[in-house]
């Protein structure tokens with residue numbers, strides 16, 4: 001693959017943002033939120049009059065609607081208009097009635113902040129539904145951002161318009177979990193890998209075929225696969241095609257969203273090793289999402305543990321694996337199989353199911369399942385604090401000062 005040559009525009013943008021990248025981070029995520037609207041319903045609510053002195057009977061969804069800045073408007077031709085405060089007061093009532101649009105949001109990503117240095121891999125683990133994929137896609141602006149900022153090489157990509165975004169697309173790529181559904185069935189492999197090469201004019205047309213074949217070779221695919229179709233390949237080969245497609249546009253940063261979960265264990269190892277080799281050779285930076293801790297341990301430099309849309313712990317790989325602080329991380333680690341029959345691990349079984357991200361528990365979101373839950377955990381969210389060496393944790397078991 002050819003070395004990335006910066007355009008004049010890129011050079012200017014990079015110079016402008018030099019101060020932001022001086023700290024060596026390719027990616028800086030600040031309080032990123034992604035909420036999905038899943039239900040809208042008009043509801044009749046009782047709202048206390050100013051001197052009624054009683055708490056509003058607004059449910060949590062009402063607060064969310066306010067939090068994301070949605071206007072509350074009565075439906076035209078719907079239920080009776082809201083009673084005025086004055087009329088209600090004259091009648092001696094303590095409440096007025098109001099029609100409100102109640103919106104239910106899934107708080108898939110609920111305020112995450114982290115940095116990823118150049119050439120490193122941040123592994124992200126967590127149970128199904130905790131928001132890993134949504135976070136990865138929101139960082140790449142494949143989803144709209146609800147709130148927060150994402151800086152890629154110092155450039156705020158959350159503020160970018162579509163045209164600007166299109167220009168930096170080749171620099172930020174994604175490899176999806178399912179190599180079966182993520183490849184178009186009617187295109188030959190060479191065209192799949194080369195499609196974006198043509199769109200972004202990575203090489204002149206005369207060099208196109210040689211360039212794509214070179215990328216294919218780097219990803220362990222043979223030259224004659226160029227004219228074959230995806231259904232003629234195994235799962236492992238298809239994932240190599242997906243990786244080749246992502247790398248063909250010379251990215252700097254790749255989100256790997258469970259790239260090996262759909263594969264056999266032996267093939268998983270090949271793909272993880274391929275990703276590591278490509279990272280070393282092409283100086284790539286990865287956000288590696290997985291729920292398999294042993295794979296994450298193998299490939300990552302730092303590891304973040306997600307629960308219900310937030311990181312509960314993050315740190316260097318060795319700190320997370322040898323000194324896990326958060327009870328959730330400890331439970332996840334206790335479930336990792338150890339290939340030694342004499343080594344006994346006390347498995348921590350978490351009680352209950354993951355709560356709904358549409359209505360997460362108050363206080364510490366993990367309190368409903370935590371074996372160490374205290375009274376304070378039920379009402380006060382713990383601070384996400386650095387306990388040394390960049391080892392961050394959010395738990396009342398540790399000093400909150």
Ligand SMILES: Nc1ncnc2c1ncn2[C@@H]1O[C@H](COP(=O)(O)OP(=O)(O)OP(=O)(O)O)[C@@H](O)[C@H]1O
Pocket residue numbers: 036037038106107108126127128129130131132133134135291357
């Ligand atoms: N387009 C969408 N509309 C509504 N809700 C969504 C949408 N996409 C994801 N969600 C919800 O957001 C939450 C996080 O989903 P996400 O796919 O990010 O989880 P995940 O951690 O990647 O899970 P898995 O390990 O199963 O891939 C889930 O509750 C999911 O149902």
Ligand code: SF4
Pocket residue numbers: 326327328364365366367368370371372373374377382394395396397
């Ligand atoms: S804050 Fe409390 S409930 Fe949450 S993980 Fe720590 S001990 Fe458990």
Ligand SMILES: [Mg+2]
Pocket residue numbers: 132133134257258
């Ligand atoms: Mg996912």
